[in-house]
Amino acid sequence: MAFKSFLKNVFFVEILKGLALTFRHLFARSVTLQYPKEKRILPAGSRGIMSLLRYADGTERCVGCSLCEIACPSNVIKVISAEEEGQPLKRYAKEYTFDVTRCVFCGFCVEACPVDALAMTPVYEYAVYDKRDLFFDKEKLLAMGDRYFPVQAKKPAYIGSCESELFLLTAKSKGYPTKASEDQPLP
Amino acid sequence: MELAMQTLSAVIMIGLVMATVLLHVAYLTYFERKILGHMQDRLGPMEVGYHGLLQPIADGLKLFFKEDIIPTGANKIIFSLAPVLSLVTALIAFAVIPFGTGEVSFFGLKFKPYITDINIGILYILAISSIGAYGVLLGGWASNSKYSLLGGLRSAAQMISYELALGLSLVGVLLLAGSLSVLKIGEAQAGGFWNWYAFSLPFPQIVAFVIYIIAAVAETNRLPFDLPEAESELVAGFFTEYSGMRFAFYFLAEYANMIVVSCIGAVVFFGAWHAPFPFLEFSWPSVGIWHIFWFVGKVYFFLFFFIWIRGTLPRLRYDQLMKLGWKIMLPLALANILITASLAYIVNAYM
Numbered sequence: 153m154a155f156k157s158f159l160k161n162v163f164f165v166e167i168l169k170g171l172a173l174t175f176r177h178l179f180a181r182s183v184t185l186q187y188p189k190e191k192r193i194l195p196a197g198s199r200g201i202m203s204l205l206r207y208a209d210g211t212e213r214c215v216g217c218s219l220c221e222i223a224c225p226s227n228v229i230k231v232i233s234a235e236e237e238g239q240p241l242k243r244y245a246k247e248y249t250f251d252v253t254r255c256v257f258c259g260f261c262v263e264a265c266p267v268d269a270l271a272m273t274p275v276y277e278y279a280v281y282d283k284r285d286l287f288f289d290k291e292k293l294l295a296m297g298d299r300y301f302p303v304q305a306k307k308p309a310y311i312g313s314c315e316s317e318l319f320l321l322t323a324k325s326k327g328y329p330t331k332a333s334e335d336q337p338l339p
Numbered sequence: 340m341e342l343a344m345q346t347l348s349a350v351i352m353i354g355l356v357m358a359t360v361l362l363h364v365a366y367l368t369y370f371e372r373k374i375l376g377h378m379q380d381r382l383g384p385m386e387v388g389y390h391g392l393l394q395p396i397a398d399g400l401k402l403f404f405k406e407d408i409i410p411t412g413a414n415k416i417i418f419s420l421a422p423v424l425s426l427v428t429a430l431i432a433f434a435v436i437p438f439g440t441g442e443v444s445f446f447g448l449k450f451k452p453y454i455t456d457i458n459i460g461i462l463y464i465l466a467i468s469s470i471g472a473y474g475v476l477l478g479g480w481a482s483n484s485k486y487s488l489l490g491g492l493r494s495a496a497q498m499i500s501y502e503l504a505l506g507l508s509l510v511g512v513l514l515l516a517g518s519l520s521v522l523k524i525g526e527a528q529a530g531g532f533w534n535w536y537a538f539s540l541p542f543p544q545i546v547a548f549v550i551y552i553i554a555a556v557a558e559t560n561r562l563p564f565d566l567p568e569a570e571s572e573l574v575a576g577f578f579t580e581y582s583g584m585r586f587a588f589y590f591l592a593e594y595a596n597m598i599v600v601s602c603i604g605a606v607v608f609f610g611a612w613h614a615p616f617p618f619l620e621f622s623w624p625s626v627g628i629w630h631i632f633w634f635v636g637k638v639y640f641f642l643f644f645f646i647w648i649r650g651t652l653p654r655l656r657y658d659q660l661m662k663l664g665w666k667i668m669l670p671l672a673l674a675n676i677l678i679t680a681s682l683a684y685i686v687n688a689y690m
Contacts (some may be wrong), residue, residue, distance in 0.1 A: 183380050
């Protein structure tokens with residue numbers, strides 16, 4: 153055994169194995185991507201800058217509930233909610249600001265949104281000369297959404313329509329259930 | 340008149356050899372980066388020119404226009420002379436290296452593919468390369484920096500240790516060839532690779548050849564023996580404080596030294612300019628061109644091997660380096676000389 157290992161040392165067996173490995177890799181396909189010329193194909197659902205979505209008729213989806221602001225772990229989102237004039241039940245985000253420089257792209261805001269008003273675009277190349285350009289307001293976020301999610305869903309009939317107001321009125325006239333009884337289960 | 344013609348042709352030849360060598364040195368850096376890159380599944384330089392072919396020129400221009408910084412407390416004269424010493428000793432070794440044979444005349448001027456052939460060629464190269472160690476040592480000392488000094492000291496110790504093995508590994512061949520002239524050693528190996536001194540019977544110098552390769556890698560301060568410039572320990576070793584042109588001089592000197600040891604390896608062990616098989620000795624368009632082709636091919640084989648070794652092996656520890664040099668390489672080289680000399684004596688005396 154000692155003689156065998158001595159022979160292995162004399163004939164550089166281990167070094168020759170290493171040399172063979174590096175020689176094989178000389179002809180292996182390199183993993184480098186020539187980045188600005190070639191770009192990676194991003195996987196579906198990759199998360200870049202967040203954006204605000206619209207309905208197909210052009211109205212904003214956001215109802216200004218601030219749940220995204222609460223869900224955000226790095227306090228990137230700021231929502232100022234307001235009533236639509238003449239329609240006290242209909243609220244919207246008067247201001248919606250989003251600081252891309254501090255965003256960690258976790259996507260919690262998208263998960264928190266009850267009306268699916270938010271979506272993560274695949275934009276990861278957002279280098280700018282002025283850092284303030286990365287402080288997005290509502291217009292910019294909506295523009296992002298228009299650009300990266302061109303297929304917009306139809307607005308459900310019950311939101312902001314006379315049917316919804318009728319529904320609310322009938323619900324109010326019936327009165328809210330005060331006590332859950334067994335013969336009248338909750339709808 | 341005769342003397343003037345000879346001088347003129349010698350000057351032109353020196354210019355030609357220097358230009359060729361410096362071009363090859365520049366592109367050796369490119370080949371090294373490319374080969375290392377591909378061995379590590381990268382691409383290497385790709386941006387400047389087609390597949391990065393102009394990268395060495397871009398690097399050279401950058402280093403030319405860099406600010407020349409001399410650190411405070413540095414010995415200014417020695418600091419600026421040391422890189423020159425390193426580069427000059429690396430380049431003047433090419434004076435005796437034969438790139439081929441034959442003779443070409445232009446307008447009455449006679450050119451040979453080597454600058455000169457002196458009868459102590461090998462000794463001259465060894466002597467010159469020893470002076471190169473001073474460039475490294477003085478540069479490290481004059482920089483007024485801990486890293487540089489440590490790098491310089493390590494380099495001095497390493498070069499002295501491995502120069503012994505390097506010189507002794509050549510002695511076997513010198514015994515067999517009976518000459519120190521590089522040209523004569525080359526001429527003695529004509530006709531197929533079985534006549535090259537690394538493989539020639541009755542005394543193949545294969546052990547000496549392996550010792551020579553290891554010592555040559557150590558002598559040129561390259562991985563796995565790059566302790567004088569061990570990046571992870573000594574920043575950049577002896578040229579930590581150097582920048583701009585002086586840094587480029589050290590860089591060129593290192594690569595020129597690589598080419599020198601490859602040339603000596605090719606001449607002494609690998610049959611110089613002779614083709615590996617007799618049927619490959621073509622005579623069209625001319626014998627001389629094919630001689631240069633085979634010589635350059637062998638030199639590039641060695642250079643590729645050095646880069647290959649760099650891409651494969653990790654760095655030795657300092658005590659391992661010294662142990663290998665003094666306890667293994669030196670006794671082996673001495674034993675090789677002893678056996679070769681006694682066998683050569685016996686064969687000459689009784690057969």
